[in-house]
Amino acid sequence: MKLYKQGDKSKAVCETCKDVISTTFDYRTVPFSDGSGEVKNILVAVCDACDAVIATPPQSTPAIKNARETATKSIEVKLPAPYLEILDLAAYRIDAMASTSFRKSLLTYYIHLHYGLIKTDNMPKRSIVKSYPKKVPTKRLSLKVAPRLYDEFEYIMDATDLKTTGMIKEIVQEIEKDIVRPKKPKHLVELQRLAMVTTA
């Protein structure tokens, strides 16, 4: 197995310099793109021209994995497909350029919204949970969130006495009521800004 060492030279594409540039391996702290944390002092390839971190070698992966696991928590549910379609339609209504990746932003926005309401003793009104025929396919929804947001999610589950799937269903139905059904969607300006930032 190749072992890269500090001071080793290599070549890689630097998106800042827009060229294939010579690189030098060195130790740097690298953030995660979703803002959930960073990996401290891992070996990376640094652009010799602009000093940007432009690549990581395989030997840095265990440290990245470790930091990733402590930086994110996972919310995993299986839902009848219409729930995801509601989310996608809401995302499409907010911003026609939004993709399925906006699902996470939309859900986290509403988790935070619920948390704020419950914290100020404004318990959101419970929806009647829809049931779908068994032949309707189910789909997996996986959200990787920062520990802070996961804590809020656990708080609202506890306050509403719902489990993970029930809570997500409740939130999706809230999104349907706020965004999909009304002639004028709620929180539209704010959500459009969010869509612009997350799809940029």
Added chain:
Amino acid sequence: MVRTMGFKQAKADVLDALLNGRYQHETRKGAIDKNLLQTGAMSPVELSAVIGRCRGQHHSMSTHHQIPAITVHVLKRDEWYIKFYFIDPDTYFISVHQTEPEP
């Protein structure tokens, strides 16, 4: 040097790179994104197995969005999306992630 090649050579070379640890992961905007091989959510052995199942119909090529001289290889197989290129002597992974299943 930057190399161009077809599917068979690209497959052989990327498998060889995974076996010998002769690869790097491209980082965009100086941050670690969703490349599952880079973040350790997928092992080189698991990725090699997916690539091993790829045939010509799962492969496509394009030019790198910034460096047209670089050929970027894309493999789509079993809901996996794998994107890489070669700058000798290393292989560079841009993306390794799962896509939404077809309805």
